[in-house]
Every structure is written in C-alpha cells, then in structure tokens.
Amino acid sequence: MSVVHLFEAAAGTYDQARRRLxxxxxxxxxxxxxxxxxxxxTALAEGRTPEVLDLGAGTGLLxxxxxxxxxxARITLLDAAPAMLEIAARHxxxxxxxxxxxxxxxxxxxxxxxxxxxxxxxxxxxLDDAGxxxxxxxIYDVLRSGGVFVxxxxxxxxTPELDRRYAEVWLAQITALGSDRAxxxxxxxxxxxxxxxxxxxxxxxxxxxxxxxxxxxFKSWRFxxxxxxxxxx
Numbered sequence: 001m002s003v004v005h006l007f008e009a010a011a012g013t014y015d016q017a018r019r020r021l022x023x024x025x026x027x028x029x030x031x032x033x034x035x036x037x038x039x040x041x042t043a044l045a046e047g048r049t050p051e052v053l054d055l056g057a058g059t060g061l062l063x064x065x066x067x068x069x070x071x072x073a074r075i076t077l078l079d080a081a082p083a084m085l086e087i088a089a090r091h092x093x094x095x096x097x098x099x100x101x102x103x104x105x106x107x108x109x110x111x112x113x114x115x116x117x118x119x120x121x122x123x124x125x126x127l128d129d130a131g132x133x134x135x136x137x138x139i140y141d142v143l144r145s146g147g148v149f150v151x152x153x154x155x156x157x158x159t160p161e162l163d164r165r166y167a168e169v170w171l172a173q174i175t176a177l178g179s180d181r182a183x184x185x186x187x188x189x190x191x192x193x194x195x196x197x198x199x200x201x202x203x204x205x206x207x208x209x210x211x212x213x214x215x216x217x218f219k220s221w222r223f224x225x226x227x228x229x230x231x232x233x
Contacts, residue, residue: 018061021187022122023173024220029121031218031225032062032152033069036117039148039229040070043116049074049098053115053142055135056106056123060088062152066119067097074098076113080105107131114144121152125196132197136209146232149211152225156196166222199224 019025040050050073054063057077067073075097079085085101092099102111106127118139124132139149157163174184199216203226206214211228218225 017179017183017187020174020177020179020183022223023170023177024218024223027218027220028152028223028225029062029065032119032121032150033065035217035225035227036066036119036148036150037069039116039146040066040073042146044070044072048116050117051113051115051144052076053078053111053113053118055110055118055120055139056126057088057101058084058121058123060085060091062119062121063088063097063099064091064095066117067092067095067099074100076100076102076111076115078102078104078106078111106135110138110142113142114147115142116144116147118143118147118149119152120150122154124151125154125194128195129197129201132202133205133208136202136205136211140209140211140230143230145230147230148227149206149229150225150227151202152223153202154194154196154222155202155219155224156198157222158198158200169221196222199226202226203228 022028043050050070052066052073052075054075054077057063057079060077063075063077067075077085077088077099080103082103085103089101106123124135127135143149157166199219203214203216206228212231214228216224216226
C-alpha cells in the first residue's frame with residue numbers, strides 16, 4: 001500500500017488523533033502560524049489579498065489556523081490524497097476562508113502563481129534528502145519578494161542515538177495522552193514511509209536555495225518549526 005493510500009484510509013480520523021500523536025500540538029502549529037502571519041498581514045496592509053500555498057495540506061489543519069489568524073488570506077491546498085482535500089475544503093468553506101485545491105504530489109511541479117507564504121506541516125519528510133532540497137528550491141521560486149516559507153516538520157535526530165531517544169520519548173508521550181495500540185500501530189505503518197532529516201541540514205538547504213533569516217523557531221524532540229524568507233528586491 002502506498003503512503004497516499006494510507007493517508008486516504010486515515011482521512012476520517014486524522015484530525016482527532018493529531019493532539020495525541022503530536023504531543024506539542026499547540027506550540028508546534030501555533031509557532032508555524034506566528035511565523036507566517038506577519039508577511040500575510042503586510043500584504044493586507046498593502047491592499048493585496050495574501051496568497052498562501054499549503055503543501056501536503058491534508059485535512060487543512062494548518063490552513064484553517066492560518067485562515068483564522070489572518071482573515072482575508074486566500075489559500076491553495078495541495079495534496080496527493082483527494083479524500084484529505086475533500087475534508088480540508090469542507091473545513092475552509094465552513095470557516096469562510098477563500099481557497100482552491102490541487103491534487104498533486106510534492107515531487108510534482110508547483111503551481112505557477114506567486115505566493116506571500118508557503119507553509120507545510122508534517123509532509124516534507126516523505127521525500128528523500130535530494131527531493132527535499134529540490135522542493136526547497138522550487139518553493140523559493142514561487143515566493144514573492146519578501147515571502148516566507150514555514151515548515152512544521154517531523155525531523156531526525158542529529159545522531160542515531162538521539163534519533164532513538166526521539167522515538168522513545170514520542171512513544172511515551174503519546175501513550176500518556178491516550179493513544180491505544182491500534183492508533184500507534186497505524187502511525188508506525190505510515191511512518192515506515194518517512195525520510196526525516198535533521199533540522200541543521202534542512203536549514204542549510206534553505207540557505208543554499210537562497211533563503212535568508214533562516215532559523216528554527218520551535219523544537220520539541222522530533223517536532224520542529226523552521227523557516228526562511230525570500231529576500232526583498
């Protein structure tokens with residue numbers, strides 16, 4: 001079974017499990033919104049509609065939070081799982097957030113529009129390292145001058161021992177939050193397709209792609225939020 005089919009199968013219960021499977025849920029998603037919002041508010045102040053591209057948007061969780069934080073933003077949700085996008089579209093419609101959906105893989109060419117922000121949560125780790133670096137360059141190319149890319153991501157430890165420790169802590173945390181054996185087994189099945197990379201390497205790849213002010217804004221074990229800006233002209 002492909003990773004897309006696994007996420008399609010989990011679409012109906014995906015959001016309910018997030019607060020258990022991402023133990024630092026509020027800080028993790030909240031930081032991603034805090035980093036992206038100022039650029040979008042600047043667009044509003046300039047009289048423009050802020051344009052956001054959410055890569056691997058899934059059920060629209062991050063898009064919903066961005067839309068709530070910056071009313072008036074227009075969001076394009078891109079994902080390879082149509083069932084996920086259907087749920088995302090319902091959520092954003094109910095919120096009154098202007099949006100469009102694109103069924104595509106992260107390895108595919110990105111939409112040709114220009115965006116004030118490109119955001120993504122728990123998606124890029126499905127690509128191998130070469131795929132990540134190529135995606136970061138394509139993201140840079142579709143950002144407006146001064147635009148921001150924010151990646152709320154599952155990352156690898158910088159050493160094998162730390163990576164094992166990340167896994168141990170995560171399992172203890174989600175068990176304490178109420179994840180049962182079925183939920184844990186399903187998460188491990190999806191994670192078999194993961195190709196996470198350390199934060200330091202990914203920040204270096206952003207710099208290599210041309211991003212400035214690259215930083216890791218939040219990190220709790222295997223969950224990190226890092227970002228960079230396309231320099232203003």
